[in-house]
Amino acid sequence: MDRPLPVIDDINRDCWEGARNNRLVIYRCGECRYWIHPPLEACPQCQSERVAGEEVSGKGAVYSWSVMYSKGNPGFDHKLPYATVIVELPEQEHLFTIGNIDCDPKDIEIGMPLEVTFEKINDEVTLPQWRPATGAAR
Ligand SMILES: [Zn+2]
The missing domain is CATH 2.40.50 (OB fold (Dihydrolipoamide Acetyltransferase, E2P))
Structure with a gap:
């Protein structure tokens, strides 16, 4: 039996696309610049939904x-x-x-x-x- 694998969805897609290109990508708030991991739909600091992956x-x-x-x-x-x-x-x-x-x-x-x-x-x-x-x- 194979190992379980992550389910790629709209919330975490940037991370997995980054990894496919050998880049470590973490979500970050576009308003307050807080890093968010694991990915969430909104920033836990300022509730902004402007979150997107950035390479670290x-x-x-x-x-x-x-x-x-x-x-x-x-x-x-x-x-x-x-x-x-x-x-x-x-x-x-x-x-x-x-x-x-x-x-x-x-x-x-x-x-x-x-x-x-x-x-x-x-x-x-x-x-x-x-x-x-x-x-x-x-
Ligand atoms: Zn924020």
């Missing part, structure tokens, strides 16, 4: 993570053990996204600098994923 730096840092050792999630059993990370983006305090990280889970530390990578699943879906930033001080 593709940098991030480990905010938290969890390592999976158990089987039972379709499409993931062959990757065990693997880590899922909560990544804080530098564009705004507590702007988080979630993904997998391409490194030994034992090497993960809070605050570890990351950079985005892109995992093409099929013609429609490319997933933003993460790896330790190259050249980062360790």
